[in-house]
Amino acid sequence: VCAVEAASIQLAARRPAAAFDLLDGIHTEERTGPAVAVRAALVRARAADAAGDRATARKLLAQALLDARREKLRRPFLDAGAWIRPHMATAPLHDLAAGWLTPVHPLRGVRPGPPPPPAPLVVVELSAREHDVLERVARMMSTEEIAADLCLSVNTVKTHLKSVYRKLAVNRRGEAVRRARDLRML
Known part of the structure; x- marks a missing residue:
């Protein structure tokens, strides 16, 4: 390589x-x-x-x-x-x-060109705690800051983030925030 x-x-x-x-x-x-x-x-x-x-x-x-x-x-x-x-x-x-x-x-x-956009995914409702974590992600808080703010462990915040990513069908924080805003969840 x-x-x-x-x-x-x-x-x-x-x-x-x-x-x-x-x-x-x-x-x-x-x-x-x-x-x-x-x-x-x-x-x-x-x-x-x-x-x-x-x-x-x-x-x-x-x-x-x-x-x-x-x-x-x-x-x-x-x-x-x-x-x-x-x-x-x-x-x-x-x-x-x-x-x-x-x-x-x-x-x-x-057909040349980009593939057609994917069909909209059905999003599962976020739990209250997942929504709290997502709101803090939207405020650009780090995982450690979110954990301290919500009185959770860092690992629990990471677990909630993974669940949010899965439910919103995204892979990154920024994508999660954009998708949540597009779906009017934030």
């Missing part, structure tokens, strides 16, 4: 030879997984694209897509940057990405 990141940095510094040397060292090791192989292929494709070799770039992208599809690895393509978009719009690559990397419209084939 470090070698791939270092190769990406070398490429950004316009030192493709150094980048290829780092990437060539990866293939000699047998411990690399599909995520490393996909990222390495993407760095090689970016180098080929920067050198103006579009055919090689697309060939490497196709191989990366095939390797990534088996494991449903999406993050490397999202992290690749804007250079990848024109290539992904071509028919062969677009078809390889259809259904698992890009959404498919049932009548018109592959």
Whole structure:
């Protein structure tokens, strides 16, 4: 992973030879997984694209897509940057990405763009104590401050927070506050 990141940095510094040397060292090791192989292929494709070799770039992208599809690895393509978009719009690559990397419209084939917004989730009612914790989160209080303010242990506050996140279908404090405000709970 470090070698791939270092190769990406070398490429950004316009030192493709150094980048290829780092990437060539990866293939000699047998411990690399599909995520490393996909990222390495993407760095090689970016180098080929920067050198103006579009055919090689697309060939490497196709191989990366095939390797990534088996494991449903999406993050490397999202992290690749804007250079990848024109290539992904071509028919062969677009078809390889259809259904698992890009959404498919049932009548018109592959539909570019972001996926449709998720359907609204049914939210379970918060308990009085969970609501108290959420109000203090909205006031930007730390977990320790909430615990002291409500005369609870820090672990109890954390348990209430986890329950709030689950009930609001979120993963972070800020998301919980926004969702609660959208639902007029705060």
